[in-house]
Amino acid sequence: MKTGRIIKSISGVYRVDVDGELYDTKPRGLFRKNKFSPIVGDVVDFEVENVTEGYIHHVHDRKNELKRPPVSNIDHLIIVMSAVEPDFSTQLLDRFLVIAHSYHLRPRILVTKKDLTTDTIASQIKQNLAIYEAIGYKTQFIGVNDDVNDVFQAWGSGLAVLSGQSGVGKSTLLNHYFPELELETQHISKSLNRGRHTTRHVELYERSNGFIADTPGFSALDFDHIQKDEVKHYFLEINEFGEQCKFRNCNHIKEPKCQVKSEVELGNIAQFRYDHYVQLFNEIANRKERY
Ligand SMILES: Nc1nc2c(ncn2[C@@H]2O[C@H](COP(=O)(O)OP(=O)(O)OP(=O)(O)O)[C@@H](O)[C@H]2O)c(=O)[nH]1
Ligand SMILES: [Mg+2]
Numbered sequence: 001m002k003t004g005r006i007i008k009s010i011s012g013v014y015r016v017d018v019d020g021e022l023y024d025t026k027p028r029g030l031f032r033k034n035k036f037s038p039i040v041g042d043v044v045d046f047e048v049e050n051v052t053e054g055y056i057h058h059v060h061d062r063k064n065e066l067k068r069p070p071v072s073n074i075d076h077l078i079i080v081m082s083a084v085e086p087d088f089s090t091q092l093l094d095r096f097l098v099i100a101h102s103y104h105l106r107p108r109i110l111v112t113k114k115d116l117t118t119d120t121i122a123s124q125i126k127q128n129l130a131i132y133e134a135i136g137y138k139t140q141f142i143g144v145n146d147d148v149n150d151v152f153q154a155w156g157s158g159l160a161v162l163s164g165q166s167g168v169g170k171s172t173l174l175n176h177y178f179p180e181l182e183l184e185t186q187h188i189s190k191s192l193n194r195g196r197h198t199t200r201h202v203e204l205y206e207r208s209n210g211f212i213a214d215t216p217g218f219s220a221l222d223f224d225h226i227q228k229d230e231v232k233h234y235f236l237e238i239n240e241f242g243e244q245c246k247f248r249n250c251n252h253i254k255e256p257k258c259q260v261k262s263e264v265e266l267g268n269i270a271q272f273r274y275d276h277y278v279q280l281f282n283e284i285a286n287r288k289e290r291y
């Protein structure tokens with residue numbers, strides 16, 4: 001029996017990495033009966049069939065798990081956004097952050113395509129990133145000319161997952177770090193065609209102190225697993241100031257003596273963050289429950 005990590009899954013075959021040795025494995029029938037599927041990132045015990053193949057017997061407990069894209073045991077979730085093409089949006093960023101926190105992940109924020117920005121756009125983005133830094137997020141703002149080794153170094157060891165909209169430059173970043181990968185990236189002519197996803201599967205690549213995952217970009221975000229009363233906890237500064245509200249279960253919408261609303265007025269909570277919170281709260285409150 002060997003133990004390794006699933007780095008890729010293609011139609012029911014899981015590629016497992018054991019210190020650089022690769023095995024294509026299949027789960028034993030047992031899994032299918034329990035409706036449990038291994039996912040990329042899982043640490044598994046498998047029985048070796050021959051030099052390149054094996055059968056998975058056991059999946060180790062996951063320390064965390066992202067549903068879309070499916071990846072487990074994440075040490076660093078890197079939310080990638082581009083400065084332009086597609087344009088940086090704090091609204092979209094706040095939605096990604098909520099999803100990440102709902103899976104108990106503490107994400108980092110990486111903004112790409114700095115080289116394509118005007119001074120005005122660059123300084124707007126820096127101002128926004130300063131707000132996220134103040135909330136407690138680590139942020140990076142990079143362009144094609146920056147040293148990717150420095151970018152990756154800042155994350156520390158373990159499994160880092162790049163996640164974000166299609167076309168923001170996740171695969172491009174990996175290609176700069178591992179030129180031998182030659183991952184497919186979007187052609188310039190396609191870059192305004194929003195519906196296209198160039199990367200279509202999750203895959204882990206070994207780096208000096210861990211792994212890094214490229215994932216397919218997404219166009220829709222799923223909040224189905226989040227209840228309206230939870231949302232306030234996923235806006236970290238709102239959560240913190242909310243402890244001083246008069247009502248313990250204050251949702252910071254219309255309640256009296258709401259500290260969050262006072263802090264927005266004082267400028268200690270950015271107006272746009274509060275607006276995004278209220279927007280998402282209302283969206284979830286108004287959604288039709290499916291049974
Ligand atoms: N100028 C510039 N172009 C970039 C940068 N990063 C990515 N691009 C370009 O942006 C386009 C999209 O990059 P991809 O790496 O394919 O984006 P992706 O996030 O992997 O997209 P999906 O695989 O669809 O999720 C490509 O044409 C890249 O060359 C950057 O920092 N600067
Ligand atoms: Mg890609």
Ligand SMILES: [Zn+2]
Nearest residue numbers: 245250252258
């Ligand atoms: Zn309140």
